[in-house]
Amino acid sequence: MSELQDSDRFTLAAGDRVRLVALPPYVKTAEPLPMLRPPSVLAIGDLGTVLGCRPGNCWAIRFANGAYLLTAQYLERVQTP
Incomplete structure (x- = not known):
């Protein structure tokens, strides 16, 4: 999949885990x-x-109780081993 980027914080790709x-x-x-x-x-x-x-620099994130739109200021990438 193509990489997605928020230049202010970090680069994310579909499937990445975030906190x-x-x-x-x-x-x-x-x-x-x-x-x-x-x-x-x-x-x-x-x-x-x-x-x-x-659109609008929002990320669609699937959590246990549903999917929500959030900007990068509320997220942190989780490093997987």
Whole structure:
């Protein structure tokens, strides 16, 4: 797959694992009909998988309880051995 890049932070590719390091004021679902959800649906430290990059410098991330759109400021790449 092609690499996805957020020049301010790091390079990600679809399938990479990431950790949530901060909570945004709200989260937007990465569904065909997106909805705004309270930040309590996620927790700091949650692990997710990158699904891809979306317009507006947002990353679609699949967490255990759903897929959400987040900017790189809330994410940190998890190094896999």
